[in-house]
Amino acid sequence: MTYIKTTKDTGIYQITERNIKMSRSKFIFLSLFWGTIMSFIGVIAAIGLLITGHKPKKYGYCYHFEVDKALGGVSLGCVIITGKNASTHTKDHEHGHALQNCIYGPLMLFVIGIPSFIRCQYYNMRYKLGMKNKDYDSIWFEGDATKRGTQFMNAFRAAERNTNDQDR
Ligand SMILES: [Zn+2]
Numbered sequence: 001m002t003y004i005k006t007t008k009d010t011g012i013y014q015i016t017e018r019n020i021k022m023s024r025s026k027f028i029f030l031s032l033f034w035g036t037i038m039s040f041i042g043v044i045a046a047i048g049l050l051i052t053g054h055k056p057k058k059y060g061y062c063y064h065f066e067v068d069k070a071l072g073g074v075s076l077g078c079v080i081i082t083g084k085n086a087s088t089h090t091k092d093h094e095h096g097h098a099l100q101n102c103i104y105g106p107l108m109l110f111v112i113g114i115p116s117f118i119r120c121q122y123y124n125m126r127y128k129l130g131m132k133n134k135d136y137d138s139i140w141f142e143g144d145a146t147k148r149g150t151q152f153m154n155a156f157r158a159a160e161r162n163t164n165d166q167d168r
Contacts, residue, residue, distance in 0.1 A: 021152075022061075022099070022102065022152075024061050026102075027061045027078070027098075027099075027102060028061070028078065030101075030102035030105075031077050031078045031098070031101060031102060032077075034102065034105035034106075035077055035101035035102055035104075035105050035106075035108055036105075036106070037106055037108065037109050038075075038076055038077040038101045038108050038109060038113065039076070039077030039078060039079075039101070040077070041076045041077065041109075042076030042077035042078060042079035043077070043079070045065075045076055045079060045081065046063065046065070046079050049065045049067070049081070054066070054067065056079075059080055059091055059095065060095045060098075060152065060153055060156050061078065061095075061098070061156075062075075062078050062079065062080045062094075062095055062098050063078055063079050063080065064080045064081075064082065064091065065079065065080070065081045065082075066081075066082060066083070066084050066085075066086070067081060067082070067083060067084075068083075068084060069083055070083055071083040072086075072090060072120065073086055073090045073091065073093065073094040074094070075094040075095070075096075075097035075098050075101075075145075077098065077101055078098060080094040080095065080098065082094065088153075089146075089150075091149075091153075092146070092149040092150045092152075092153040093142075093145050093146045093149050093150075094145075094149065095149040095152060095153055096144070096145035096146055096147065096148040096149025096150070096152070097112065097116075097145045097149070098149075099145075099148045099149065099152060100112055100141070100144065100145060100148065111141070112141045112145075115141070116141060116142065119139065119142075123136065
């Protein structure tokens with residue numbers, strides 16, 4: 001994240017989308033040509049969701065689908081799928097996985113995707129059995145997704161607010 005200090009004395013910071021570390025075009029490029037495996041699965045899922053009448057909304061740099069199922073969240077390349085009324089935390093976290101995909105590329109599915117999926121099922125099973133779980137973010141790839149996603153989306157939201165202010 002980069003901030004541009006517009007007024008030195010008052011310390012007013014101006015954030016625009018340009019100042020977010022990863023530009024939208026870099027994100028799309030890396031998602032498609034480096035994080036190809038996850039994006040391919042995401043495109044297949046998106047086609048299925050579009051056919052069944054789901055409409056995506058933009059969330060950060062991603063496309064967000066809401067489904068009528070008890071589902072936390074899934075991140076597949078630039079596609080995010082969550083249950084209805086997912087929290088900002090959940091959506092930011094899933095966007096964090098999308099950013100991880102731009103870094104880990106072909107390794108994403110094996111190093112993060114599959115382990116994250118298995119761990120999530122395990123946590124759900126324990127939860128249903130009334131057993132206590134460790135903090136969800138205690139494992140590195142979940143903590144990293146939350147940190148990346150929250151930082152990115154906070155900058156993104158600030159950039160959007162800035163643009164809206166300038167339009168007025
Ligand atoms: Zn996660």
